Amino acid sequence: MNRFDLLEKLQESLKDKLVICNIGLPSQELYQINDQPNYFYMLGSMGLSSSIGLGLALSQNKEVVSIDGDGSVLMNMNTLATIGNRAPNNYTLLIIDNGSYGSTGDQKTFTNEATSLKEVAIGSGCKKVIECNGEDTSKRLDQAIEDKNNSYVIISRINSGNVSVKPIPIHPISIRDRFRKYIGLVPYL
Ligand SMILES: [Mg+2]
Numbered sequence: 001m002n003r004f005d006l007l008e009k010l011q012e013s014l015k016d017k018l019v020i021c022n023i024g025l026p027s028q029e030l031y032q033i034n035d036q037p038n039y040f041y042m043l044g045s046m047g048l049s050s051s052i053g054l055g056l057a058l059s060q061n062k063e064v065v066s067i068d069g070d071g072s073v074l075m076n077m078n079t080l081a082t083i084g085n086r087a088p089n090n091y092t093l094l095i096i097d098n099g100s101y102g103s104t105g106d107q108k109t110f111t112n113e114a115t116s117l118k119e120v121a122i123g124s125g126c127k128k129v130i131e132c133n134g135e136d137t138s139k140r141l142d143q144a145i146e147d148k149n150n151s152y153v154i155i156s157r158i159n160s161g162n163v164s165v166k167p168i169p170i171h172p173i174s175i176r177d178r179f180r181k182y183i184g185l186v187p188y189l
Pocket of ligand 1: 071096097099100101
């Protein structure tokens with residue numbers, strides 16, 4: 001299973017959740033699969049999906065799912081410590097670990113070698129850390145969201161590989177404003 005297949009399978013789980021999606025092909029694939037106003041597509045700030053989602057979960061009560069990648073988490077591992085110590089129970093970090101920097105040509109990341117994001121998350125203080133394969137991910141994500149007493153980090157180990165997708169045609173301000181509207185916030189002037 002590759003990332004596109006996984007994102008397709010997760011659509012029912014992500015319904016009505018506040019979803020922050022990693023920059024590049026993950027966001028473009030998610031847009032192509034099923035564009036929704038509760039999906040916030042990152043157009044910059046590589047590595048910060050986990051941080052943006054964490055702040056969002058801390059500031060309101062709806063369920064938040066940050067979709068991040070192995071390459072992005074590797075470049076912002078310090079946020080795992082903040083998540084381990086401060087994440088509220090309405091926050092789930094889903095790391096799609098395909099062992100590669102997919103958006104730049106599938107160069108291998110260190111999760112192919114000695115680095116375990118599961119062990120890093122546990123060592124960072126995250127108490128509910130699940131590593132699973134792509135087939136089990138939707139079930140594990142549902143369980144994480146249904147558990148109102150814990151925050152979760154899920155590492156979904158899948159194959160590398162991308163599909164051909166186009167850039168997201170929505171203006172960044174429109175992505176921001178429709179997401180704010182979905183949360184119930186007034187648009188910026
Ligand atoms: Mg990756």
